[in-house]
Structure formats: structure tokens, C-alpha cells
Amino acid sequence: MDNEKLKAKDFITIGIFTAIWFVVEFACGMLGYIHPYIVAAYVILLPLAGAVPMMLFYTKVEKFGMLTIMSVLIAIIMFVTGMGYLGAPLIILAGLVADLIAKNGGYKSFATTVLSYSVFCLWICANYFPVIVTAESYRHSLIDGGFSTEYADSLFSVINPKTIAVLFVLCFVFGIIGAFIGKAVVKKHFEKAGIV
Amino acid sequence: MKLKLDPRTKLFMIFVVSAVVMMSATTPFLLAVRIIMTIVPVVLLIIEKHFASAIRFLALYVIALVLTFRLISEESTGFLMAVLVGYCGIVVQFIPALITAWYVIRTTKIGDFVSAMEKMHVPDGIIISLAVVMRFFPTIKEEYMSISDAMKMRGIEMGGGNVAKMVEYRMIPLLFSCVNIGDELSAAAITRGLGGKVRRTSADILKMGLVDYLLVFIFSVAMIIFMVFKYVI
Numbered sequence: 110m111d112n113e114k115l116k117a118k119d120f121i122t123i124g125i126f127t128a129i130w131f132v133v134e135f136a137c138g139m140l141g142y143i144h145p146y147i148v149a150a151y152v153i154l155l156p157l158a159g160a161v162p163m164m165l166f167y168t169k170v171e172k173f174g175m176l177t178i179m180s181v182l183i184a185i186i187m188f189v190t191g192m193g194y195l196g197a198p199l200i201i202l203a204g205l206v207a208d209l210i211a212k213n214g215g216y217k218s219f220a221t222t223v224l225s226y227s228v229f230c231l232w233i234c235a236n237y238f239p240v241i242v243t244a245e246s247y248r249h250s251l252i253d254g255g256f257s258t259e260y261a262d263s264l265f266s267v268i269n270p271k272t273i274a275v276l277f278v279l280c281f282v283f284g285i286i287g288a289f290i291g292k293a294v295v296k297k298h299f300e301k302a303g304i305v
Numbered sequence: 306m307k308l309k310l311d312p313r314t315k316l317f318m319i320f321v322v323s324a325v326v327m328m329s330a331t332t333p334f335l336l337a338v339r340i341i342m343t344i345v346p347v348v349l350l351i352i353e354k355h356f357a358s359a360i361r362f363l364a365l366y367v368i369a370l371v372l373t374f375r376l377i378s379e380e381s382t383g384f385l386m387a388v389l390v391g392y393c394g395i396v397v398q399f400i401p402a403l404i405t406a407w408y409v410i411r412t413t414k415i416g417d418f419v420s421a422m423e424k425m426h427v428p429d430g431i432i433i434s435l436a437v438v439m440r441f442f443p444t445i446k447e448e449y450m451s452i453s454d455a456m457k458m459r460g461i462e463m464g465g466g467n468v469a470k471m472v473e474y475r476m477i478p479l480l481f482s483c484v485n486i487g488d489e490l491s492a493a494a495i496t497r498g499l500g501g502k503v504r505r506t507s508a509d510i511l512k513m514g515l516v517d518y519l520l521v522f523i524f525s526v527a528m529i530i531f532m533v534f535k536y537v538i
Binding site for chain 2: 298
């Protein structure tokens with residue numbers, strides 16, 4: 110099973126779920142303009158909201174590479190929508206590690222799926238990279254770009270090199286919680302309907 | 306006249322605009338360069354007869370620009386003001402990328418897109434997945450519209466005031482239809498020879514025309530000017 114190559118059907122599945130993920134992400138992202146604290150709360154919102162589609166995706170993953178390709182696509186989409194290329198290595202790394210973990214459980218074990226999903230969620234933190242790596246110039250660009258100083262200051266009070274570790278941990282924890290919720294929802298709706 | 310750009314030109318445009326969008330325009334000159342770069346896809350949209358979206362984007366961009374420069378000079382405090390300023394800032398910052406992406410998605414046939422990517426030797430898996438993503442956004446929107454219509458008819462669009470229910474009522478049917486459409490899509494694609502061993506050919510032969518080279522030139526120059534003036538001078 111592991112050595113089987115990916116087929117066209119698998120690529121289409123990846124494309125569909127990436128599109129769904131992105132829509133979920135975009136919807137949550139819109140909330141971030143209301144207040145910068147919500148930007149920090151992405152690490153909680155996204156793993157929870159994205160869990161249902163991802164758990165459904167995991168039921169369809171059977172071969173190595175699907176999660177990795179998904180992370181490459183996310184990196185491309187992030188670049189195109191103007192989020193920058195700084196986070197791209199982290200996104201792809203998260204996808205690759207998540208893939209390896211899931212492979213370890215043969216893509217069927219629930220425990221490895223949970224772990225794999227929470228690792229996969231860490232890509233969300235890649236969105237914060239421009240804020241941290243290029244903090245000073247990013248602050249300028251925000252203010253020049255039309256954000257109020259108030260917004261920029263509160264953004265940097267929650268996202269800085271000191272809090273990033275906390276954000277990573279939160280992201281991981283809520284990934285695990287999300288995975289359990291997602292699994293329950295998938296069981297409630299999709300397994301009963303026989304779609305999985 | 307029918308203008309047909311090579312998908313590679315379009316991809317290059319997306320690349321340049323996304324790169325420029327990340328760097329903020331700090332001087333009026335840089336802002337002017339950015340505005341010119343935003344106008345190009347709008348003009349292209351008009352040439353391709355997508356008048357409605359061209360005008361919508363243009364209006365949004367102009368309003369956001371005006372508001373940003375009117376409001377940012379004054380002390381902007383207060384919640385509503387912060388939201389307004391934030392939204393306008395985001396629009397001014399990111400809409401160039403959005404317009405370009407919209408233009409590319411609306412005017413590129415998936416077949417052309419795929420054969421252009423194949424010419425650039427992108428791995429097969431990425432091409433197919435990316436093509437599906439591109440094709441799927443309008444589908445998701447359509448499905449979502451039908452779902453919210455259905456919910457309105459039953460009067461449950463607020464989910465009884467329960468946020469989790471609101472999300473659930475929207476997401477589950479959406480996932481159901483997406484999974485089904487995905488199955489149909491892969492059946493259709495495999496019938497047409499996707500994923501076969503033979504190298505596929507394309508009905509349209511892609512060729513870079515004069516306009517393509519001109520646009521690539523304009524966008525390269527714009528990017529170089531932007532970077533030189535921002536980081537060197």
C-alpha cells in the first residue's frame with residue numbers, strides 16, 4: 110500500500126480539500142481585521158474550524174505524499190494571496206512531518222491521525238513569520254499600509270518572539286482537541302451516511 | 306480584437322504582483338508604481354469583457370485609496386474607525402494581488418493552464434491539484450449559495466443562535482456535496498485520460514506573442530524599479 114504511487118484521483122482529492130481548507134481559512138482570516146487579538150487567536154480558531162474537513166480528508170489518505178502536496182499547495186496559495194514566502198519552508202516541513210507521522214500509523218490509526226493533524230496545524234504559525242522575523246519593517250509597512258498605530262501595537266504585543274512558543278503550543282493543543290471534535294462530527298454525519 | 310495571453314505571462318504577473326504586494330509603498334512614487342501595476346489587470350479584465358468585475362474592483366480600490374488618505378492624516382481612534390481604517394488598509398494592500406488572481410482565474414482555461422505548467426516542468430501532482438483548486442472555488446461558492454437558500458427556506462440560517470450549530474449546518478452539507486462533486490470530477494478526468502502513462506497533448510498550442518513579451522517586460526521593470534527605489538535609494 111505504501112509503495113503505491115499517487116493516482117489522478119488522489120490529486121483531485123487533494124485539490125478539493127485544499128480549496129475547502131483555504132475557504133475556511135479565508136473566512137476566519139476576515140475576522141482578524143476586526144482586532145489584532147483575533148489574529149493571534151487563529152491558532153485556536155483554525156485548528157477547530159478546519160478539523161472537520163481535515164478529518165474527512167484523512168479518511169481518504171492512504172498513500173504517502175498527499176499531505177505533503179497539500180502543504181506545498183497551501184504555501185503557493187499563501188504566496189499568491191500576499192502572505193509572503195518566509196513561512197513556506199515551515200508550511201512544507203509541517204506537511205512532511207505530518208505525513209510521516211500518519212504513515213507510521215498506516216494512515217488508519219486514530220492516535221497517529223490526531224498527532225499528525227496537530228503537527229499539520231502548525232503551518233498556521235507560519236503566517237506569523239513576517240511579523241516576527243521582519244518585525245520593525247513589518248510594523249512600518251502596516252502603518253504605512255493604512256493600519257492604525259493602535260492596531261500595529263496591539264498586534265505586536267501578542268505576537269513577538271516571546272509569545273511565539275506559546276502560540277505554537279496552543280496551536281498544537283487545539284489541533285488535538287480539534288481532531289477529536291472533527292472525528293466525532295465525521296462519525297456522526299459521514300460514517301452513518303456511508304460516504305467514508 | 307481578441308487578446309489571448311499565454312498562461313505563463315499570467316503566472317509571471319501573479320508572481321510579480323504578489324511580491325510587490327508584500328513590500329509596502331512608503332513614498333508617493335512607489336505608490337504610483339503600485340497603482341499602475343493594479344491598473345494593468347483591470348484594463349485586461351475590460352479587454353476580456355469582464356466589465357462588471359473590473360468596475361467593482363476599480364471602485365473598491367479607488368474608494369479604499371481615497372478613504373485611507375483622508376482618514377490616515379487625522380488621528381484615528383475608536384473602534385469603528387479602527388475597523389474602517391483596517392479594512393481600507395487591507396484593501397489597498399492586497400487588492401492588487403486579488404485583482405490579478407481573479408483575472409487569471411476568470412480568463413484562463415484549465416487546459417491551457419495545465420499545458421503551460423507542463424511546459425515549465427512542474428511535477429504532475431502539483432499541476433493536477435492546483436488545477437482542481439482553481440476550478441473548485443466557484444463550485445464551492447455555488448454550493449454554498451444553494452445551501453444558504455435551503456437554510457433560509459427552513460428558517461434555520463442562524464442555527465438557533467448557536468455558533469457551533471451555525472458552522473455545522475453550513476459545513477456538513479458543503480462537505481457532502483464537495484466530496485460527491487470530487488468523485489464525479491475524477492471519474493470525468495480519468496475518462497479523458499488524466500493520469501495515463503502517455504504524454505498528453507493540448508488542442509491549443511501555447512506561444513508567447515508580442516503582447517506577452519511586452520507585459521513581462523513592463524512587470525519586470527516595475528518590480529525592479531520598486532525594489533531599487535525601496536531598498537537602494
